[in-house]
Amino acid sequence: MPKRETNEKIEILGVRHGDIVKVMAGRSKGKTGKVLSVNREKRRVTVEHANIMKKHTRPNPQKNVRGGILDKEGPIHISNVMLVCPGCGKHTRVGHTALPDGTKVRVCRRCNTTFES
Numbered sequence: 001m002p003k004r005e006t007n008e009k010i011e012i013l014g015v016r017h018g019d020i021v022k023v024m025a026g027r028s029k030g031k032t033g034k035v036l037s038v039n040r041e042k043r044r045v046t047v048e049h050a051n052i053m054k055k056h057t058r059p060n061p062q063k064n065v066r067g068g069i070l071d072k073e074g075p076i077h078i079s080n081v082m083l084v085c086p087g088c089g090k091h092t093r094v095g096h097t098a099l100p101d102g103t104k105v106r107v108c109r110r111c112n113t114t115f116e117s
Contacts, residue, residue, distance in 0.1 A: 013038065014094030014106065015045055015078060019115070022091040023050050025080040032084060036073060044075035051076050087113030 015021060015035055022032045033048035051074040059067030082091040085108040093109040106115040 011040075012096070013040060013043070013078060015081065015083060020084045020086075021045070021047055021081040022084050023047060023076060023080060024082055024091070026051065026076060028052075028076070038078075039075065042075070043078045045078055045081060046073050046075050047081060048073065083108075083115070085110060085113055086115065087111045 015038060017035055017038055019035045020032060021035055023029055028047075028050040031047070031050045033050050036046040036048055038045050052071050053074040055070045055072050057065060057067055057070055059065060083094055083106075084090070085092045087108060088111045090110060092111075094115070095107045095109050096104055097107050098104050107113065108115070
């Protein structure tokens with residue numbers, strides 16, 4: 001992994017851990033789920049019950065692991081998911097605005113509802 005320069009800006013992503021998103025492209029298109037993890041360097045998110053992959057595991061008695069084929073979520077590129085607005089319930093783009101007290105919040109571009117509670 002290349003080292004990041006000290007003056008390099010970290011890009012602001014519209015999706016965070018715990019958000020509800022809808023998958024817009026790929027084989028899981030149309031599914032909605034909670035974001036389990038975000039990889040900022042690779043710009044990928046892992047969504048609950050989307051992009052299910054098969055993982056073949058060997059039995060390991062020391063770690064109490066049974067062998068077999070497991071289903072697990074795989075990463076999806078962040079451009080292929082959209083945030084679901086808690087206000088209108090539709091997938092939407094994310095905007096950023098500042099509140100009167102100076103804090104920045106994410107807002108829905110359709111109905112201007114804030115995502116932060």
